[in-house]
């Protein structure tokens with residue numbers, strides 16, 4: 793049985809094994825490699841995507857469970873030649889080091905800001921608590937996110 797889903801606004805049908813993680817499908821079949829796989833078991837958040845408006849760990853979602861779902865990955869925002877204002881702010885503020893965790897953090901942030909466009913620091917920290925940065929670059933990241941919220945960059 794094929795699985796039908798929407799990825800970044802595009803309808804997809806796949807015959808891939810419904811038991812594989814969504815993260816593997818995105819990276820290997822669709823070549824959307826902005827979604828990272830760190831731990832592979834729901835502990836690091838590197839694989840975070842937005843599914844029907846909610847941030848989820850795509851390493852924990854079997855492909856077969858995405859039937860009829862709407863998936864957004866980091867590639868839905870911008871690319872190297874045309875960064876989304878959120879991505880540009882993170883670059884300008886040096887808000888990451890190796891960048892492995894960054895796509896997942898951005899997708900968690902996007903899901904939060906759609907629910908609550910003006911979250912306070914506590915709400916931001918709660919929304920990002922599942923996103924770990926092995927480079928421990930949290931200070932600059934949280935400063936940049938504060939600017940993103942104050943400047944309303946997610947609304948542009």
Ligand code: FES
Pocket residue numbers: 828829830831832833834835836837838839840849850851852
């Ligand atoms: S790779 Fe999915 S939570 Fe770590």
Ligand code: FES
Pocket residue numbers: 888889890891892893894924925926927928929
């Ligand atoms: S910047 Fe390296 S894991 Fe976060």
